[in-house]
Amino acid sequence: MKSMTGYGRATSAIEAFSLTVQVSSVNRKTLDLTIGLPEEWESMEPAIGELVRKFATRGKVHVDIEVTGDKSALESTWDEAAAAAALERLRNFAAAQGVDFIPTPELLWQVANSQRRASSFPSAEIAQAEVLETVTTALRSFSAMRASEGESLLVDFIKRCTILHRQVEAVVTRAPQVPMNYRELLMKRLRDAGLDLDLNDERVLREIALFADRCDISEEITRLRSHFEQFSALLKFEGEIGRKAEFLLQEIGREVNTIGSKANDVTIARAVIELKNELERVREQMANVE
Numbered sequence: 001m002k003s004m005t006g007y008g009r010a011t012s013a014i015e016a017f018s019l020t021v022q023v024s025s026v027n028r029k030t031l032d033l034t035i036g037l038p039e040e041w042e043s044m045e046p047a048i049g050e051l052v053r054k055f056a057t058r059g060k061v062h063v064d065i066e067v068t069g070d071k072s073a074l075e076s077t078w079d080e081a082a083a084a085a086a087l088e089r090l091r092n093f094a095a096a097q098g099v100d101f102i103p104t105p106e107l108l109w110q111v112a113n114s115q116r117r118a119s120s121f122p123s124a125e126i127a128q129a130e131v132l133e134t135v136t137t138a139l140r141s142f143s144a145m146r147a148s149e150g151e152s153l154l155v156d157f158i159k160r161c162t163i164l165h166r167q168v169e170a171v172v173t174r175a176p177q178v179p180m181n182y183r184e185l186l187m188k189r190l191r192d193a194g195l196d197l198d199l200n201d202e203r204v205l206r207e208i209a210l211f212a213d214r215c216d217i218s219e220e221i222t223r224l225r226s227h228f229e230q231f232s233a234l235l236k237f238e239g240e241i242g243r244k245a246e247f248l249l250q251e252i253g254r255e256v257n258t259i260g261s262k263a264n265d266v267t268i269a270r271a272v273i274e275l276k277n278e279l280e281r282v283r284e285q286m287a288n289v290e
Helices: 039-055 080-096 105-114 124-174 177-192 202-214 218-235 242-263 266-286
Strands: 006-014 017-026 031-036 059-068
Touching: 006 124, 017 124, 031 039, 039 059, 039 124, 059 124, 080 105, 124 218, 124 266, 218 242, 242 266
Parallel strands: 031 059
Antiparallel strands: 006 017, 017 059
């Protein structure tokens, strides 16, 4: 089991530059990936995305790649001598044509830009192998943290499943008493109303049978136990379990609601409230599981 919350970091060097990769994530129903990297390395984005997908299938994941080093080396700069020489050639050319040469700011900008020194920033071709290796190292750290948090979540789920099982068994123990209690209540109401009917009267037996059928929750209990078994087995599965677990919790919630509406018993109603409260806590935690 892995949490969708995680963080990983790795550093390395490329030529004279320092490379830092940070990977972080929070919960999201699908994989929502964003990658921040220098403009010169944008061609690496598909390869980085492919790497991330080997470590994460769900979550809002952000990969940040930062390069630091000598600022002058990271930025392209004007070659002032070359720009001045180009401007002088333009002046001489204008004089040879008998044209007055008065440079405008726009012309100076164009000439200066045409004579930029290229930065010594590593190209994508040179840097890719090192960048991908550093991203992989950060992803391993990121994955380890998600696995560690997942273990903590697993312990919590096991504890809450125990509570859910206990409440369900309390319902199972109470359920057979409900028709009997109704029979006693029905007879008391008949006596209070002055109707002296025998317990074996066909009308009484029919009413009790109808009530017992309406409040019968044996099918719901059977399905509920099956869902719990599947959920417990799923918690031990290595890999993505979040979507399937959310579906099972939805089905468990449906059965619990049906039991609550059919049982017609205060004690069972209290157990159903506890089941719903605990299920909501499990749902909230499951939203953080990959």
